[in-house]
Amino acid sequence: MSKPPTLRVNEVFWSIQGESTRAGLPCLFIRLTGCHLRCSYCDTEYAFHEGGRMSLDAIIERANAVAGGPWDLVELTGGEPLLQPHANTLMTMLADLGKTVLVETSGASPIDKLDPRIIRIMDLKTPGSGECDRNLLANLDHLNERDEIKFVLTSRADYEWARTMIRDHRLVERVHAILMSPVAAMKPGLEIAGTPGLAIADLAAWILEDHLPVRLQSQLHKLIWDPNARGV
Ligand SMILES: C[S@@+](CC[C@H](N)C(=O)[O-])C[C@H]1O[C@@H](n2cnc3c(N)ncnc32)[C@H](O)[C@@H]1O
Ligand SMILES: Nc1nc2[nH]cc(C(=O)O)c2c(=O)[nH]1
């Protein structure tokens, strides 16, 4: 008899969604282990290697336990969740349970084979991330009007790069939301790709100056709790 599918899981937690157009909503998070990128600013290095194997049923059981009551919104994140073959199997199970399923992905893994009910929040890696050449631009053709694209910016140069991507690929016409978030240099003294990080007020001024139809956001959960805390 074949063994049941499993996933390497870093943490399962119940929190307030801190990013995307659903920021502010209660959300169940399933963070998977492992990533093939090393973004200069990554705030979740602990998920690169820490975690254990769980069956898909055990993950859903753990989700019900940590939520401790009714829940609808769930986000698969990581690490890079799409590196694990059975991530899509789990997301399909969650969608079959009637959940609203988000996946947070770097855009460096193909998104075209996912269950069509899954909402993709794809993070196009900026030059300041140091992983810009890993973007699979073919993914842009598979995004639909429910999906979201995020640019996490470290500098003015990143902003100008994102502005060019938005215009050249006509992203406003293709995806539900374009989100711009300044890298929050949450780790004291973190050298972010050679820049001291980006003040959100500067980013706001640039967006207004350019009349860019994007949504400015930060990471709400880092304003609520310790920015370096896990499980929130
Ligand atoms: C930890 S990653 C995991 C999912 C996936 N690997 C990705 O990069 O989208 C989740 C999100 O956090 C964002 N992020 C990571 N570090 C950040 C920081 N220091 N400031 C703002 N956003 C950050 C990433 O851009 C990503 O969109
Ligand atoms: N509260 C909270 N919201 C989030 N949205 C995306 C997250 C992520 O790490 O992918 C995240 C996270 O780590 N915590």
Ligand code: SF4
């Ligand atoms: S792709 Fe996501 S998890 Fe991987 S290093 Fe970049 S921000 Fe961190």
Ligand SMILES: [Mg+2]
């Ligand atoms: Mg996070």
